[in-house]
Amino acid sequence: MSRKIIGLGGALSDSSTSLWALEIAMASAYDAGAEIEVFDLARLDLPMLDLRVKEVPDSVKQLCAAVAECDGMIWSSPLYHGTISGAFKNALDWLQELSTDDRPYLTDRAIGLICTAGGVQGLQAINTMEFVVRALRGFAVPMVVPVSNTWQAFDAEGNLTDSKCKEQLEQLGREVHRVSGALATLA
Numbered sequence: 001m002s003r004k005i006i007g008l009g010g011a012l013s014d015s016s017t018s019l020w021a022l023e024i025a026m027a028s029a030y031d032a033g034a035e036i037e038v039f040d041l042a043r044l045d046l047p048m049l050d051l052r053v054k055e056v057p058d059s060v061k062q063l064c065a066a067v068a069e070c071d072g073m074i075w076s077s078p079l080y081h082g083t084i085s086g087a088f089k090n091a092l093d094w095l096q097e098l099s100t101d102d103r104p105y106l107t108d109r110a111i112g113l114i115c116t117a118g119g120v121q122g123l124q125a126i127n128t129m130e131f132v133v134r135a136l137r138g139f140a141v142p143m144v145v146p147v148s149n150t151w152q153a154f155d156a157e158g159n160l161t162d163s164k165c166k167e168q169l170e171q172l173g174r175e176v177h178r179v180s181g182a183l184a185t186l187a
C-alpha cells in the first residue's frame with residue numbers, strides 16, 4: 001500500500017542546500033512507492049507562532065492538514081549557530097495545532113532527519129530534531145543524514161557532488177517509506 005510522506009524544510013533563501021537535500025530523499029521515497037508532498041519553508045511563508053492571534057493562517061492549515069494525514073515525514077534544516085534554524089523550529093511549533101487530533105501530533109509516524117551544514121556539526125541539529133520528534137510522539141528512524149561542508153558538497157545548480165552522501169539521502173527516503181508502512185500496522 002502506498003504511504004504518504006511529507007517533506008518539511010529548507011531555508012528562507014533563494015538557493016537552499018537543506019531544500020536540495022530534502023528533495024533527493026523525497027524523490028527516493030517516491031521511487032519506493034510513496035505519495036509525497038514537499039513543504040518548502042521559503043514558499044510556505046509561515047508567520048511566527050503567536051498565541052495572541054486566534055485565527056489560524058491558511059499556510060498553517062495547509063501544513064497541518066497534510067501532516068495529520070501522513071504516514072511519515074522527512075525533516076531537513078540548515079545548521080544555524082549550532083542548531084536548527086529559527087524558521088524550522090517555528091514550523092514545528094505550529095504542529096501544536098495537531099494536539100487534539102485522534103492521532104495527536106506525530107503519533108506513530110516515522111520521521112527521517114537531515115541537516116545541511118557549512119562545517120561538520122550537522123549532527124547537533126539532528127539531535128535537536130530528535131528531541132522534537134519524541135516530544136511530538138513520533139519515531140525517528142535510526143538512520144540520519146548530516147550533510148557537511150555544503151559550500152563544496154553542492155555545485156552552483158544545486159547538484160550534490162558527493163555521491164556517497166547522495167546515496168545516504170536516497171537510502172533515508174526508502175527507509176522512511178519502509179518504516180512508515182510498519183508503523184501503520186499499529187493503528
Ligand SMILES: Cc1cc2nc3c(=O)[nH]c(=O)nc-3n(C[C@H](O)[C@H](O)[C@H](O)COP(=O)(O)O)c2cc1C
Binds near residue numbers: 121
Ligand atoms: C545564520 C547562519 C548561521 C550559521 N551557523 C552555522 C554553524 O553554526 N555551523 C556551520 O557549520 N554552518 C553554519 N552556517 C552555514 C550553514 O549551515 C550552511 O550554509 C548551510 O548550507 C545552510 O543551509 P541552507 O542553504 O539550506 O540555508 C550558518 C549559516 C547562517 C546563514
